[in-house]
Amino acid sequence: xxxxxxxxxxxxxxxxxxxxxxxxxxxxxxxxxxxxxxxxxxxxxxxxxxxxxxxxxxxxxxxxxxxxxxxxxxxxxxxxxxxxxxxxxxxxxxxxxxxxxxxxxxxxxxxxxxxxxxxxxxxxxxxxxxxxxxxxxxxxxxxxxxxxxxxxxxxxxxxxxxxxxxxxxxxxxxxxxxxxxxxxxxxxxxxxxxxxxxxxxxxxxxxxxxxxxxxxxxxxxxxxxxxxxxxxxxxxxxxxxxxxxxxxxxxxxxxxxxxxxxxxxxxxxxxxxxxxxxxxxxxxxxxxxxxxxxxxxxxxxxxxxxxxxxxxxxxxxxxxxxxx
Amino acid sequence: xxxxxxxxxxxxxxxxxxxxxxxxxxxxxxxxxxxxxxxxxxxxxxxxxxxxxxxxxxxxxxxxxxxxxxxxxxxxxxxxxxxxxxxxxxxxxxxxxxxxxxxxxxxxxxxxxxxxxxxxxxxxxxxxxxxxxxxxxxxxxxxxxxxxxxxxxxxxxxxxxxxxxxxxxxxxxxxxxxxxxxxxxxxxxxxxxxxxxxxxxxxxxxxxxxxxxxxxxxxxxxxxxxxxxxxxxxxxxxxxxxxxxxxxxxxxxxxxxxxxxxxxxxxxxxxxxxxxxxxxxxxxxxxxxxxxxxxxxxxxxxxxxxxxxxxxxxxxxxxxxxxx
Numbered sequence: 001x002x003x004x005x006x007x008x009x010x011x012x013x014x015x016x017x018x019x020x021x022x023x024x025x026x027x028x029x030x031x032x033x034x035x036x037x038x039x040x041x042x043x044x045x046x047x048x049x050x051x052x053x054x055x056x057x058x059x060x061x062x063x064x065x066x067x068x069x070x071x072x073x074x075x076x077x078x079x080x081x082x083x084x085x086x087x088x089x090x091x092x093x094x095x096x097x098x099x100x101x102x103x104x105x106x107x108x109x110x111x112x113x114x115x116x117x118x119x120x121x122x123x124x125x126x127x128x129x130x131x132x133x134x135x136x137x138x139x140x141x142x143x144x145x146x147x148x149x150x151x152x153x154x155x156x157x158x159x160x161x162x163x164x165x166x167x168x169x170x171x172x173x174x175x176x177x178x179x180x181x182x183x184x185x186x187x188x189x190x191x192x193x194x195x196x197x198x199x200x201x202x203x204x205x206x207x208x209x210x211x212x213x214x215x216x217x218x219x220x221x222x223x224x225x226x227x228x229x230x231x232x233x234x235x236x237x238x239x240x241x242x243x244x245x246x247x248x249x250x251x252x253x254x255x256x257x258x259x260x261x262x263x264x265x266x267x268x269x270x271x272x273x274x275x276x277x278x279x280x281x282x283x284x285x286x287x288x289x290x291x292x293x294x295x296x297x298x299x300x301x302x303x304x305x306x307x308x309x310x311x312x313x314x315x316x317x318x319x320x321x322x323x324x
Numbered sequence: 325x326x327x328x329x330x331x332x333x334x335x336x337x338x339x340x341x342x343x344x345x346x347x348x349x350x351x352x353x354x355x356x357x358x359x360x361x362x363x364x365x366x367x368x369x370x371x372x373x374x375x376x377x378x379x380x381x382x383x384x385x386x387x388x389x390x391x392x393x394x395x396x397x398x399x400x401x402x403x404x405x406x407x408x409x410x411x412x413x414x415x416x417x418x419x420x421x422x423x424x425x426x427x428x429x430x431x432x433x434x435x436x437x438x439x440x441x442x443x444x445x446x447x448x449x450x451x452x453x454x455x456x457x458x459x460x461x462x463x464x465x466x467x468x469x470x471x472x473x474x475x476x477x478x479x480x481x482x483x484x485x486x487x488x489x490x491x492x493x494x495x496x497x498x499x500x501x502x503x504x505x506x507x508x509x510x511x512x513x514x515x516x517x518x519x520x521x522x523x524x525x526x527x528x529x530x531x532x533x534x535x536x537x538x539x540x541x542x543x544x545x546x547x548x549x550x551x552x553x554x555x556x557x558x559x560x561x562x563x564x565x566x567x568x569x570x571x572x573x574x575x576x577x578x579x580x581x582x583x584x585x586x587x588x589x590x591x592x593x594x595x596x597x598x599x600x601x602x603x604x605x606x607x608x609x610x611x612x613x614x615x616x617x618x619x620x621x622x623x624x625x626x627x628x629x630x631x632x633x634x635x636x637x638x639x640x641x642x643x644x645x646x647x648x
Contacts, residue, residue, distance in 0.1 A: 109462060
C-alpha cells in the first residue's frame with residue numbers, strides 16, 4: 001500500500017506536467033497559477049488511495065485524480081469571486097490578480113478541463129464515473145448557493161447546516177474515493193461504501209474546522225482564531241449555540257452575530273464565553289465523533305483484506321489529528 | 325426530411341419537458357427562465373437536422389440537441405455578467421433579475437447539466453461526441469476572452485477577428501451539426517465535412533450580423549441601427565475600415581471609434597459615411613460570400629443522396645435571407 005506522502009508526490013509530479021499553454025494567456029495562466037498554490041492535494045490523493053485499496057496501480061486513476069483537483073480549483077476561483085475574497089494561500093485570488101471576467105471564464109475553462117481529464121481514464125466504468133462526477137459537481141454548486149443563502153437567514157438549523165457542508169465539501173471527498181474505486185473495477189456495493197466513508201469523513205472534517213476556528217491554536221491552524229465569529233459566519237457552533245440559548249443570552253448572541261463592532265476582539269471573546277457557557281464545543285465534538293464512527297463502520301464493510309484499509313484509516317485520523 | 329419548423333417544434337416540446345426542480349430555487353429558476361426566453365433554437369435544430377441528413381430519427385439525437393442549447397444558454401448567462409448587459413430578449417438578464425452570484429453559479433450548473441444531457445445519448449460514438457463537445461466548449465471560452473481582449477486593443481486585424489468569431493460563435497454551429505451526424509453513426513469524413521460546413525456558415529452569419537447592425541433596416545433586424553458603432557465595438561466593418569483608411573480619415577475614424585460623444589447619432593452618421601467612402605460593406609460582403617461558398621462546397625462532399633441536403637441548404641440560405 002502506498003502512503004499519503006508517496007501518492008502526494010505522484011499527484012504533484014503529474015500536476016506539474018499538466019500543460020495549460022493555450023491562448024489567450026489570460027485564460028490559461030490562472031489555471032497554472034491556482035494549481036501552483038499547492039495544498040494537501042487531499043482529493044486527488046484520495047482517488048489514488050481508493051484505487052490502491054482495490055489493488056490497482058495509480059497510473060490507471062491518475063486522470064480522475066487530476067480531474068477532481070482541477071474541478072476543486074474551479075470551485076475555489078468562482079467561490080472567491082462570490083465571497084469577494086482577496087487572498088488565497090497568501091496570494092491574490094484570480095479575480096484580484098487579473099479581473100472578474102478572467103475569474104469567471106478561466107473558472108469555466110477549468111470545469112471543462114476537469115471533465116476532459118476524467119474522459120482520459122481507461123476504464124469500462126468510465127460512464128458511471130462521469131455520471132458520478134457530474135452529479136457531484138451539481139451538488140457542490142447547490143451547496144455553495146445554500147451557503148450564500150444562509151448569509152441572509154437567522155434560523156438555520158443544525159440539520160440544514162449538515163446538509164449544506166455535505167453538499168459543499170463532503171460529497172467531493174466521497175466522489176474522489178469512489179472514482180478511484182471505480183477505476184479499479186470495484187463492485188457497486190464497495191463503491192457505495194467508500195463513497196459513504198468519504199462523505200461522512202468530509203462532514204467530520206468540516207465540523208472539526210469550525211471547532212478549530214473558534215477553539216484552535218492560531219499558529220497551528222494557520223489562521224486567525226475567531227475569524228468565523230468576526231465574520232458572522234453561520235458555523236455549527238453558532239447554530240448550535242442559537243438552538244441551545246434562551247432568554248437574554250439568546251438575544252445577546254443574536255445581536256452579536258449580526259454586528260460588526262469596531263472592537264472585533266471584544267466581540268470574539270464575548271461570543272466564545274457564550275459558547276463555553278452553552279458547551280457548544282462538546283456538542284459539536286459529539287456530532288463529529290458520530291460521523292467519524294459511522295464513516296469507519298462503512299469502511300469496515302468493504303470487501304478487501306482488512307490490512308489494506310490501514311492507510312485510509314490512518315490518513316483519516318492523521319488529518320483529523322493534524323487539524324486539532 | 326423534416327423541416328426547420330418541424331424540428332423547432334420538437335425541440336421546443338423537449339425543452340418544455342425539461343425539469344429544473346432541484347433546490348435551492350435560486351440555482352434552478354434561472355435555468356428555466358433562460359430557456360423560456362425562446363429564440364430560433366438554431367443549435368439544437370442543427371443537431372437534429374444533421375441527424376436527419378444521415379437518415380436517423382430525431383429521438384436519438386435529442387439529448388445532444390438539448391445539451392447544446394443548455395450549453396449555449398450557459399455562455400449567455402456568463403457573457404451577460406462580463407458584458408454588464410442588463411437586458412436579453414427584452415427581459416432582465418439573470419444577474420440583474422437575481423444577482424451576480426446566482427448568475428455565476430446557475431451558469432456553472434447549466435454547463436454541468438449540458439454535459440449530463442449529452443451523456444444520456446445512446447450511441448457508440450458517445451465518447452467522440454463528448455470529446456468534441458468539451459473541445460468546442462473550451463474554444464467558446466477562448467473566443468469570449470479574445471473578444472474581451474479586443475476591447476483594450478486598437479490594432480485588431482481581420483484575420484484575428486475571423487478567428488475570434490470562429491471560436492466565440494461559429495465552432496458551436498459546427499459542433500451541433502457534427503454531434504447530430506455522430507449520433508446517426510456518420511463516418512469521420514462526413515462528420516468532419518458537416519462540422520466545416522457549420523463553422524463556415526457561422527462565420528458568414530456573424531459577418532452578416534455585423535453588416536446589418538450598420539446597414540440593416542432597424543425594424544427588421546430588431547435592434548437599433550448603429551448600435552455596434554455607438555458602443556465602439558470592433559466589428560469586421562470597423563476593422564476593415566481601419567485597415568483601408570489612410571491619413572486624416574484614419575485619424576478621424578480612430579478618434580470616433582474611441583469616443584462616446586453626447587450626440588451618438590451624429591457619430592453613427594459620420595462613421596457610416598466613412599464606411600461608405602471606404603466601401604467596407606462590399607468588402608465584408610465578399611468575405612461573407614467566400615465563407616458561404618466554401619461552406620456549401622463542404623456540404624457537397626458529404627456522402628448522402630443530394631436531395632437529402634436540401635433542407636440544410638435552404639435553412640442556411642433562409643437564415644441568411646431573413647437576417648438581411
